[in-house]
Structures are given as structure tokens and as C-alpha cells.
Amino acid sequence: VQLVESGGGLVQPGGSLRLSCAASGFTFSSYSMTWVRQAPGKGLEWVSGINGGGGSTVYADSVKGRFTISRDNAQNTLYLQMSDLKPEDTAQYYCARPSNPYYYGSNFADYDNWGQGTQVTVSS
Numbered sequence: 001v002q003l004v005e006s007g008g009g010l011v012q013p014g015g016s017l018r019l020s021c022a023a024s025g026f027t028f029s030s031y032s033m034t035w036v037r038q039a040p041g042k043g044l045e046w047v048s049g050i051n052g053g054g055g056s057t058v059y060a061d062s063v064k065g066r067f068t069i070s071r072d073n074a075q076n077t078l079y080l081q082m083s084d085l086k087p088e089d090t091a092q093y094y095c096a097r098p099s100n101p102y103y104y105g106s107n108f109a110d111y112d113n114w115g116q117g118t119q120v121t122v123s124s
Contacts, residue, residue, distance in 0.1 A: 001025040001113045003095050008118030015085050015122070021078040021095030021115055029053070029073035032104035034111065035080045037091035037120075045091070048080065049104025058104065063089075085122045092117040 007019040021033070035047040048059045048069040057069050068081040078095050096111040103110050 001097065003097065003113060003115035005093060005095055005115045005118040008093060008120045010121045010123065011085055012124050013086060013122055016081070016083045017085065017120060019080040019082065019093055019095075019118060019120070021080075023076045023078065023095075023097070026097070028071075028076040031097050031101040033071065033078045034096045034098065034104050035069060035078075036094045036096055036108070036111075036114075037089075038094070038117075039088070039091040042091075044108055046106035046108070047093070050078070051104060052101065082120070085120075087122050090120060090122050092119050 002024045004022045007017060011017055030052050032049060032051045034049040037045050037047050046060055047063055048067060050057045050069045050071055054071045066084045070079045094117045095115045097113040098110050099112040
């Protein structure tokens, strides 16, 4: 299993970024997937999850209405479209695959594969 994030960078408040997570080594469409972030000096924060088919999504209250999770199962890629970014969104963003393919909640112990992360910095 390999998960490789990309798309991070420096953006001004109010700006947008799209993160990608390229997956390989497993049947991507069979697994729910999740985005998790970690701000400097803080713990992990669950951001959003999506089921295998892409028809069900959930979001943390802190990003609801600003972030959109999606996936392209033909391309084995997970996305996170981030809009109206705020300085408090600054963090390392990770995609994660659960051990239970149907799970996309916030219990980090249930995730057995993680990408290396991509840094998002929101600053003027």
C-alpha cells in the first residue's frame, strides 16, 4: 500500500488549494478514505472522510462548507478541495486508509496506512 499526497503550499487567507492523494497497492474503490491534519505543536485532527463509492462524505465542523472531499476511482486518487482558507488551516495534511474498508470516522487507531503528508500554510 502506498499513499502519496501532493498539492500543498503557501496560500493567502481566503485562497484555495486542492490536495491530491495518489493510492496504489490495493483496490482503491473498495476502501473508504480520510483526510487528517496536524497543526504545528498540536495533535491529529480528523478533517473529512468519504466512502468507497464516493457517494457519502462527512466533514469536521471546522471545515464544513469550505472543504470538499472527492475521489476518482478510475485514477485511484483522493482529493481535498479547500476554499476560503484561514490561518488556522495551516497544518500537515495526510490521507489515510482504514483497516476496515467501510470506516471513515475519527478513531485514528482504525487507520493502518498513511501518506507522508503535504504541508499547507495559510499566511499573508
